[in-house]
Amino acid sequence: MKIVKMTDLRVFIMSITVTLAFEVEGQSLSSNQKRANFTIADSLYALGNYTQAINNYVQSNEQNASLQIARSYSALGRFDKAIAQYEDIVVKNPEAQVAGFELGKLYLKTNAYEEGRKLFSKLIAENDENPEYHFYLGKIFSELEQPASSLNSYKRAIEKDSTHLRSLFQLGKYFVTKREKETALTYLNQGLTVYPDDVSLINLQALAYYNNDEYQKALPLFERLVELGEEKEFIYEKLAYCYFKNWEFEKAKSAYKTVIHLNDENSEAYFNLGQVFLKDRQIDSAQYYIQESIAVQKPFLAEEYVALAGIARNKDNIKSAFEYYKLAHQEDPDDAFIYYNVCTVADKLYEDPKTKLQFYEKFVGRFAKRDDYMGQMVAKRISQLKQEIHFLAN
Numbered sequence: 246m247k248i249v250k251m252t253d254l255r256v257f258i259m260s261i262t263v264t265l266a267f268e269v270e271g272q273s274l275s276s277n278q279k280r281a282n283f284t285i286a287d288s289l290y291a292l293g294n295y296t297q298a299i300n301n302y303v304q305s306n307e308q309n310a311s312l313q314i315a316r317s318y319s320a321l322g323r324f325d326k327a328i329a330q331y332e333d334i335v336v337k338n339p340e341a342q343v344a345g346f347e348l349g350k351l352y353l354k355t356n357a358y359e360e361g362r363k364l365f366s367k368l369i370a371e372n373d374e375n376p377e378y379h380f381y382l383g384k385i386f387s388e389l390e391q392p393a394s395s396l397n398s399y400k401r402a403i404e405k406d407s408t409h410l411r412s413l414f415q416l417g418k419y420f421v422t423k424r425e426k427e428t429a430l431t432y433l434n435q436g437l438t439v440y441p442d443d444v445s446l447i448n449l450q451a452l453a454y455y456n457n458d459e460y461q462k463a464l465p466l467f468e469r470l471v472e473l474g475e476e477k478e479f480i481y482e483k484l485a486y487c488y489f490k491n492w493e494f495e496k497a498k499s500a501y502k503t504v505i506h507l508n509d510e511n512s513e514a515y516f517n518l519g520q521v522f523l524k525d526r527q528i529d530s531a532q533y534y535i536q537e538s539i540a541v542q543k544p545f546l547a548e549e550y551v552a553l554a555g556i557a558r559n560k561d562n563i564k565s566a567f568e569y570y571k572l573a574h575q576e577d578p579d580d581a582f583i584y585y586n587v588c589t590v591a592d593k594l595y596e597d598p599k600t601k602l603q604f605y606e607k608f609v610g611r612f613a614k615r616d617d618y619m620g621q622m623v624a625k626r627i628s629q630l631k632q633e634i635h636f637l638a639n
Contacts, residue, residue, distance in 0.1 A: 283307040295321045312344055319347075324355050342368060346377070353385055361385045376405040380412050392419070403432075408439045410446070417449045421456065429453045444473050448480070455483055460490040478507045482514060489517070494525045512542035516549060523556065532556050547576035551583060554590070563594050581612045585619045592626070598637070602630045 286301035295317040302310040302317070311334050318327035331348035334341055345368055352361030365382040372378065383398030396419060402412035413436035420429035430453055436446045451466035467484040485500030501518040504511055519534035532553065539549045554569035567590045573583045588604040595601055605627045612620070 280305070280307065283310060286310070286313065290317060290320075293320070312341075315344070315347070319351060324351060327351060328355070328357075340371075342372065349378075349381060353381060353388070356388070358385050358388045362389065374405055376402040376409045376412070379405065380409065380415075383412065383415065387415075403435075407435070410436050410440060410443060414443075414445055414449070417446065417453075421449050421453050424456055426453045426457045442473060444470060444475055447473070448475070451483070455487070460487040463487050464491060476507075478504055478511065481507065482511075482517075485514075485517065485521075489521050489524070494521055497521045510541050512538045515541065516552070519552065523552075528556060528559060547573045547580065547583060550576060551586070554586065558590075563590060566590050567594050578611075581608075581619060584608055584611065585623070588623065588626075598630045598633045602627065602634065605630065 282301045283305035286298045286305060289295075289298035289301060290313060299314050299317045302314045311330065315327050315330035315334065318324070318330060328348065328351055331344050331351065334344040335348060338344075345364060349361050349364045349368065352358070352364060362382065362385050365378055365385065368375070368378045369382065379398045379402035383395045383402065386392075386395035386398055396416065399412040399415050402409045403416075413432045417429050417433040417436065420426075420432070430450065433446050433450045433453065436443060437450065440446070447466055447470055451463045451470065454460075454463035454466070463483070464487040467480055467487060470480050471484065481500050481504045485497050485504065488494070488497035488500055498518060498521055501514050501521065504514040505518070508514070515534050515538035519531045519538065522528075522534060523531035535549055535552050535556070539546050550569045550573035554566045554573065557563075557566035557569060567587070570583060570587045570590055574580070574587055577583060585608065588601075588608050591604045592601050605623050608623050609627070
């Protein structure tokens with residue numbers, strides 16, 4: 246039996262101790278380096294350097310590294326990789342609601358509606374009290390064209406949080422579109438109680454009244470939108486029309502001119518401004534703006550030509566009225582009323598009863614089946630003209 250000397254034993258113990266110390270130090274350095282990589286990655290992520298952030302997150306062993314990699318891919322717009330990363334997290338940790346929530350929103354963003362529906366339904370089953378889950382499920386149902394389910398989800402969201410503005414907005418928007426004013430206003434007023442200056446809610450509230458022809462109630466709301474900085478074309482258009490319906494012609498003119506300043510190709514604004522001048526008995530200005538309406542648009546000009554014909558009639562310029570009605574008829578040859586006006590103006594313009602008769606007979610040929618007031622008047626006038634021609638021949 247070999248006897249181990251005490252000196253050899255001491256050397257052996259010391260060598261083991263040194264070896265273990267080096268191994269522990271190596272592990273400590275590796276762990277520290279990984280933590281450092283995560284810190285560096287977070288800094289890169291915060292600065293928007295997502296690709297380099299991903300490279301550092303990959304070399305980290307921190308718990309949140311996988312979630313940050315998914316977020317980085319999403320920020321880069323590489324949604325397929327982001328979704329794959331999120332799905333991996335959720336599969337490995339089904340209780341990870343943060344990752345599940347972000348994945349659900351990404352499903353919505355990438356039109357993966359059925360996957361999003363399943364995921365948000367699962368999240369709601371786990372936590373029914375979160376209004377955001379109900380809100381996003383409502384948006385997904387809307388995209389799936391399931392309005393009843395969508396509305397139900399938005400209502401559930403405001404049951405959980407009565408101040409959930411985005412759900413109140415979606416409910417208000419739906420009922421404004423359906424022209425259910427009172428229901429829309431219930432939700433919109435609830436939202437405006439929370440945030441009185443929310444321009445989206447004020448706009449919907451204004452439209453609820455506007456679509457119901459309650460222009461006096463809509464007017465101050467559109468004015469409020471302008472005060473809040475909503476210098477938008479469609480707001481000024483509706484504001485102008487409210488002024489017009491309220492007989493505030495100068496304000497209507499100013500608002501329509503603002504519309505034209507914002508978009509000098511808005512033919513409807515020119516035309517409506519012409520109508521304001523016409524209502525205000527400023528015939529020449531009315532004619533100018535309606536003609537400008539024609540100048541900035543291409544087809545369909547029948548309405549403008551009819552308006553100009555009416556102005557020409559008011560000015561007793563029968564020849565111009567006749568030319569405008571003919572132009573309107575060329576634009577819309579199927580409109581019986583327009584061609585009836587061609588006939589009646591021609592009746593005043595020409596002296597020869599045979600020429601007059603040609604127009605009325607063309608009306609009958611074009612609109613033979615009409616048995617309304619116009620048809621009866623045309624038939625009566627044809628009879629009168631034929632008698633007149635007969636007497637002149639004798």
